[in-house]
Amino acid sequence: MAKATPKSTKKKGAKSPVNVLTYIKWFWILFATGLLSVIFLFLLASWGAFGEMPGFDELENPQNDLATQIISSDGAQIGTFFKENRTPVSFESLPQHLVEALVATEDARYYKHSGIDGRGTLRAFVFMGTKGGASTLTQQLAKQLFHGTKTKGWQRYTQKIKEWVIATRLERQYTKDEIMTMYLNKYDFLNQAIGISSASRIYFNKGPKELKTEEAAMLVGMLKNSALFNPLRRPEMVENRRNVVLAQMAKYDYLTVEEKDSLQQLPMKLDYAPEGHADGIATYFREYVRSWMATWVSKNPKGVNDEGKKEFYNIYRDGLQINVTIDSRMQKYAEEAVHSHMANLQKEFDKRELKNKTSPFRDLNKKEIEGIINRAIRSSERRRKMLAEDKSEEDILKSFDVETEMKIFSWKGDIDTIMTPRDSILYYKKFLxxxxxxxxxxxxxxxxxxxxxxxxxxxxxxxxxxxxxxxxxxxxxxxxxxxxxxxxxxxxxxxxxxxxxxxxxxxxxxxxxxxxxxxxxxxxxxxxxxxxxxxxxxxxxxxxxxxxxxxxxxxxxxxxxxxxxxxxxxxxxxxxxxxxxxxxxxxxxxxxxxxxxxxxxxxxxxxxxxxxxxxxxxxxxxxxxxxxxxxxxxxxxxxxxxxxxxxxxxxxxxxxxxxxxxxxxxxxxxxxxxxxxxxxxxxxxxxxxxxxxxxxxxxxxxxxxxxxxxxxxxxxxxxxxxxxxxxxxxxxxxxxxxxxxxxxxxxxxxxxxxxxxxxxxxxxxxxxxxxxxxxx
CATH class of the missing domain: 3.40.710.10 (DD-peptidase/beta-lactamase superfamily)
Structure with missing residues (x-):
């Protein structure tokens, strides 16, 4: 009699025992694959697969347009020539509270990471950016220096990868202090204030080292989005942002709670000093300097390029320093003296012209006055521009009798008005x-x-x-x-x-x-x-x-x-x-x-x-x-x-x-x-x-x-x-x-x-x- 085969104890429908080793194996395979993929993505980015990457020389010497400074005999900057109004400063020229405000607000672990903040990156992924971004100061600098504009879709991710690669390279190339200084020198604070030095002068009429804590906090607050946080257009919003920065400084123990509360109560005070080519002091002198420099540059090439052609200095980009004899204090007194007296003298002149039928001219007949007006028309900027547009003389003359919106000078400030260009010529002729x-x-x-x-x-x-x-x-x-x-x-x-x-x-x-x-x-x-x-x-x-x-x-x-x-x-x-x-x-x-x-x-x-x-x-x-x-x-x-x-x-x-x-x-x-x-x-x-x-x-x-x-x-x-x-x-x-x-x-x-x-x-x-x- 055959021996009976023992029955299986496994119940119908029961699952097979879990093979733990198989899961462990697949985990490591997937992990390694993911890790290698990330590494490969970074390698592709570094090889330029997602767009050109900066080489060693570019990292060593990042190109910035630097403003040419005009420095007075008493050491004051009285003007600049620029495409971008940037005047670089060293880390030693930055006040400690500015550095602390920047770190507390923009990158709290700045001194602990090597260009990429792993904790911040993980937080950004988990919360989809709702609890703060992952960009470090170094990444923000990388973005500013080497690839500029915002992107969408897939390019947005490849751009972020490029930022990471460049950030790590920057960290190897420069010290933390140098990176921070480069970032502050690069940022556009609007209103022709590019870099922290220009921003300090334009918004507060002082150098960076002289900034008070609340002033430094305002400028750091603008780093989030200077177009949005523009102190000239949205002062209340900028003040609120400044107070957020001060709160961040207290959070990370750079300020006591009492100091924070006290500073937040201060009103935001600007001392706006624009640095356009027609702003500031010694404007006529600066135009003389511009003309003089044009001649000097044409006669003094800085070298020869690879093609054997002469290269010349560019006063708007090369960051020259022009040391001049003007004393900024004496210049200020001179301009004040001219302004105060000429405003009074013009008032008296206008009063005495009320009975002058040929005002503002004297001793001239109608034909002679017409001759003066016609000469002014022939030498006018309006005529020059219209000739460049191939306008006929007839059309040009007609345009001088068409009412136009314009801003005109007065001793009490510029006036927005409507008048014909011909009338504006007569208006300006009356000024002494x-x-x-x-x-x-x-x-x-x-x-x-x-x-x-x-x-x-x-x-x-x-x-x-x-x-x-x-x-x-x-x-x-x-x-x-x-x-x-x-x-x-x-x-x-x-x-x-x-x-x-x-x-x-x-x-x-x-x-x-x-x-x-x-x-x-x-x-x-x-x-x-x-x-x-x-x-x-x-x-x-x-x-x-x-x-x-x-x-x-x-x-x-x-x-x-x-x-x-x-x-x-x-x-x-x-x-x-x-x-x-x-x-x-x-x-x-x-x-x-x-x-x-x-x-x-x-x-x-x-x-x-x-x-x-x-x-x-x-x-x-x-x-x-x-x-x-x-x-x-x-x-x-x-x-x-x-x-x-x-x-x-x-x-x-x-x-x-x-x-x-x-x-x-x-x-x-x-x-x-x-x-x-x-x-x-x-x-x-x-x-x-x-x-x-x-x-x-x-x-x-x-x-x-x-x-x-x-x-x-x-x-x-x-x-x-x-x-x-x-x-x-x-x-x-x-x-x-x-x-x-x-x-x-x-x-x-x-x-x-x-x-x-x-x-x-x-x-x-x-x-x-x-x-x-x-x-x-």
Whole structure:
């Protein structure tokens, strides 16, 4: 009998025992596959499969457009030239609370990861980004440096992979401090504030190191999205974001709860200082620098490229540093002086034009006025642009009579309005213009330069571009030549009687008999008194004795480069000169007869600090020390008893001219050499003022000579230009850090010409009768 087979104990439908080893095996296979896939993805990214990756050289030297900085003589940045307004700073220039705010808000584990935050990445995957992103500061820098714009779909993931690869490379290449600095230098904070240095200056008018904790927190808050958190457009939203940053700083123990609460209560205070090409100080000077640099760059290539072609510096991208002579403090005082006086002067001019039927012009007929308007149309920017668009002259002229929306200048701020371009030409013609320049005679360094009243609306530079008739401010060159050649004393007297220069003499084509402005022709005046009161007949007598040619030679040696005809009328200042020429030439007197060519740019450095240019002074002897000193002594009479005497008045100019002057007495007690100038019909007002270590010139007038005051009450140089000089110098003297001299002018050791008129009378046995005949 066969043996029975035992029955299975397995119940029907029961599962087979689990093979644990099989599951473990598959787990590791899948894990390894996933890991290898991730590694392979990273390798593909590093090989450039998802787009070009930066090489070693690019990581070593990431390319950024760097703004060229204009640095004043006192170390302030007064302007930039840029495509991107970026001025890099070092980590040492960052305040600790800025670093702490950045770490607390953007990457709390910044110092613990190597470019990728594993915990943050896992959190982002698990919560689909709802509890914060995974990007580290290093990844954000990688994105900024090497692949820019946002992407969608699959590219968004490949971009993230590229960020990870670049981030790890950056971490190997740079220190944590360097990465953070690069990130802050790269970020665009809007409003032309690219990088933390520009942002600090533009939003708070200070350097990064000077930022307060709450200010640093505001800038860090903008890093989330500067377009959204724009402090100029959404201040409340930005303040709330700032408070979030402060809360993060408290969360990570960078601030105490009490400090956080206190800072959050502070209102957000901006000190907005835009850095556009027409913003900030020294705008006209910066345009001069731009023009100068264009010439310098064209003559100084930085090297040769692989194709053998010359490469030139780019002032908008290469991060040059231009060191200039302007003193930012003096420049500020100069601009304030021009602004305050010109606003008042314009108010008075407008009031007196109400009854002028041809306003703003005087002494012109309808045809002449139309000619001025047509010339303005022909030289206008509107016409230039329309010609570039192939518009006909007929269409262009018609467009000047079509009402257009525009922003126009006013002394109370720009005005949005609608008017025809033709009417806007007339509107702008009514504004009086001004130019001002201040220079150190001993060095030639220009310390302040105000080329106009507002560069956005009036681009013409009245310091360096414009030439205007100088009037009596040319007379010191006549007197200086006479003193140098004839050894005259300021105490020597000449008759005030009329003099006639006959035709054929001194370049005169017909008999010339100059007149005195006050109509007086009797008695004698000393040279000092004659210059103080701008007596034309005495200037003409001096010119007649020495001739125009020696005067022109002296002027040319003193830096006057404009053409001057050798005619007798130069004795009264009939020539047109630049303000910059006049300041340079007048400085010769204060520098003991030695001319220093005005210097504006002292050196240029590249982004690494290598000097590319160093200025070389240009000097020459013009007149003797003795003649220079005596000429200064003559010009001191202008501010002692002549047309510039109000500089010493205890009464305010407001008392004399209610609506024009600043309203503050100058009360200068120190020696000042000066000369006022007023041209025919009051078209130009000048004042040139000198103290031992500063020479400053001011011009005021209309854009057209037919735009002027009706009388000398307001139209003379002593009223139009002198107050700007007085206000400027008062501010300079109040700032003791500037060390502007109040001493007397340096007297030569061996002075053969007597300048003390009391001593002069004793030596020459002249009794002072107190009459005009002696003229002392």
């Amino acid at each position: 213009r001004s130019g001002m320049m201040s220079m150190e005679p001993q060095t030639g360094q220009v310390k302040a330069w105000v080329g106009g009243i507002d560069i956005k609306h009036f681009q013409y530079d009245h310091v360096y571009q414009g030439t205007r008739q100088v009037g009596s401010t040319f007379k010191p060159f006549v007197y200086a030549t006479a003193i140098d050649q004839l050894k005259l004393s300021p105490c020597d007297t000449l008759p005030m009687s009329q003099i006639t220069i006959p035709a054929g003499s001194h370049g005169v084509t017909e008999d010339w008999s100059p007149k005195n402005s006050d109509g007086k022709y009797t008695g004698y005046y000393s040279l000092k008194r004659a210059l103080a009161n701008s007596v034309n007949t005495i200037s003409a007598r001096l010119m007649d004795r020495i001739g125009p040619e020696p005067i022109l030679r002296l002027a040319k040696k003193a830096g006057i480069t404009s053409e001057i005809a050798p005619v007798a009328s130069i004795a009264l200042g009939s020539v047109d000169l630049k303000l910059s020429e006049m300041v340079g030439a007048y400085s010769t007197f204060a520098n003991e007869g030695v001319y220093n060519k005005p210097v504006m740019i002292t050196s240029i450095e590249d982004k690494n600090g290598t000097t590319l240019y160093q200025f070389e002074p240009e000097t020459r002897d013009v007149i003797s020390k003795e003649a220079a000193y005596v000429t200064l002594n003559l010009m001191e009479g202008v501010t002692q008893s002549g047309s510039g005497a109000r500089l010493r008045s205890r009464k305010s100019d407001q008392y004399i001219y209610k609506n024009v002057m600043t309203g503050h007495p100058y009360e200068f007690r120190n020696p000042i050499a000066g000369k006022t100038g007023t041209t025919q019909n009051q078209s130009d007002g000048w004042f040139m003022g000198i103290v031992p270590n500063l020479c400053t010139g001011v011009w005021v007038g209309g854009d057209d000579r037919a735009v002027h005051f009706a009388s000398t009450t307001y139209g003379q140089g002593a009223t139009m230009a002198l107050p700007i000089w007085g206000t400027y110098m008062k501010k300079c003297y109040e700032d003791e850090t500037l060390k502007i001299s109040k001493k007397g002018f340096s007297r030569p050791e061996s002075l053969s010409i007597e300048t003390d008129c009391d001593e002069y009378k004793k030596k020459n046995s002249i009794e002072d009768t107190g009459s005009d005949e002696l003229g002392f």
